[in-house]
Amino acid sequence: MGSNTTAEAKQKYAGYKADHVGSFLRPQRLKNARKAVTLGELGLEALRKIEDDEILNLVAQQKAHGVHAITDGELRRAWWHFDFMENLLGVEGFDEQKGYQFNGVETKPHQVRITGQIDFNPEHPHLADYKFLHDAVGQNDKHIAKMTIPSPNMFLHRKIRFSSDIYANDLDRYVTDLGQAYKKAIQAFYDLGCRYLQLDDVYWAFLVSQQRVDEEKEFGESTQTLAAACVKSLNLALADKPDDLVIAMHICRGNFVSAWIYEGGYDGIEDYIFKNLNNIDRYFLEYDNHRSGGFEPLAKLKDTTAEVVLGLVTSKVETLESESEIIERIHAAAEYLPLSQLALSPQCGFSSTEEGNSVAEEAQWKKIDLIHDIVAEVWGTEG
Template identity: 40%
Template sequence: MTKIKYHFDHVGSYLRPADLKEAREQYAAGELSQQELLTIQDKLVANLVSHEIENGLKVVSDGEFGRSWWHLDFLWNLNGFEAYQQKDSYKFHGAKTRTTNVRLNGKVTENPQHPFYRDFEYLKSITPNGITPKVTIPSPSLVIERDYRSDLALDYYGSWTDFLDGLAQAYHDTIQHFYDLGARYVQLDDTTWGYLIQQFEDHKNDPEETARLQKIAKDDVYTINKALAGLPEDLTLATHICRGNFKSTYLFEGGYDTVAKYLGQLNYDIFFLEYDDARSGSFAPLTDIWNGRKQVQLILGVITSKSPVLEDVDQVIARIQEAARLIPLENLGISTQCGFASTEEGNILTEADEWKKLQLIRTITQKVWGDGE
């Protein structure tokens, strides 16, 4: 059984080139056909992949160039969801998002014509031997009691458990489809744990609300693990635990302490964990997240994707050594805390800045682990 394991990895999204933004605007205005848009997108993805490889990455993504949001495009292309415009934007600190959301309009199932399959097939077709193409999709937890997305569940399912089972099956079938297309590394991005961290803190003196939040956490573990159960053994499954990333701002804050025991139950091979500033808390919860699982790797997001300022190499190495007092060094890696563009707007830095960040990570990786991987 072969699993992906590198000390130098990246969450997945990259700044959208100006040509791509222009093409998407022209497509939305009816000035470009879908095929013309895809031709431009493919050319830019190919250029991105070449840069990823030049910068030493052994795992490449398509930068999420085919989507507007890191999560919503995937969800509204599953059967059983529809996009709509909600009243309010998402509550980021100091920035206002668009008001797009998704809601149920039927039972959730895999969509065999999901456009993400086409995007992955293209990525795989241009990925050279020895390099792994990675799929990034949102976790099913983004639907469970989050932003009104599951409010209509009992309109279509006989019970809440039936809904969770149906959601898990749709995800299982989707991930299996990616595998059948050649994917061997699938990452489920997840802001729900950041949401729960914030909510547990905000309601720590409210036993009733705490119990409700604990049920959400348990439902998330149940659904995620059911979705992952029975997938091929040579498929590497990762998750990225995020506190929000939009125009260099964030949604949630707080350490992993209140959710670590739940994360330690999730059957992932790799955990990308946000640790780029004081909002992330200490490394103490790493022991519960790792949970003694010798095959599990924790990727520490100690480099920020929100700012072009380059971190001090010695300070980052000191932080890695601090974490290594809790988790074996071989089971650790580093990355940016999130991608560079969780939405098409992107963070406040340049394309040149993002490559400098990756080169910094590569340099640190070589110093700590003696390799660039």
């Protein structure tokens, strides 16, 4: 495991200890506009203008709350992943009969399927979305525009990878095309000025969920084979990346209206994610409750340049964490990985889908402020 990112780039673009995963609660004005579009009462051009306005407001709010890595909150998206995935070549989105079953709640019935050879779309709409954010943030020593996209591994879910016979169960060719498509995507964002890119990956959590492991076995699949495929897709995507581009990977256990879908510690995948992946600079790891396991696997990153952003503050409930308890947990993690390689963030975004978590907007910003207060106490920095 190693990274080609220069120390100068890491310090310039991600040299802070307070971070966040990416999505923020959708403003009511934006929710109303989306509904109006669905009802045929508002056009897409008018919706785009409302999105622009709300993103500019969000950028200003993030700056006011001391956020360094600024996102567009994923305000233009209905889903954290499908909006990107279905705009690749060889992929389409569709509404199926049943949504994803989370703990006590079901999502809207949307999905993607393979329709041809997978490749990057040079007209992908997220490129224009990033350019708007980049220009809105401005380039200075205090702020950086961070882009978030789903990991190529999201295509490894069985329902998607078997949605067509185009790849004829050829997992190696499938993963290779995914990796190459994402390599083009990463370069395209870089060419627009992106220097901090985050890959969001729920599939790793799928592979540590015993229920899902058992399901794959029923279909004759080895989770070891699938984990190796995950490594290959990411390493292909990140091969020869620019050395002044910081790459983060967020491993999530599901985040939909404050519900979750997977549980399991990092023990079963620690070698794959910490030893076999290349060019990952920051790992955003959920650690807000017992479902994420212990800190012991972090020891695998000793003597590397990688950092772990501890997701100790939950985005799922409004209750504000105890500052002293979070500090205690940070020091517990530091028993396995030096404090200099640790940072702090919420465990996930506040609105992975347009519905958002069951959290008030005021509580969202209190969580962000708490993180900065803790960082000042533990690391002696503003963020």
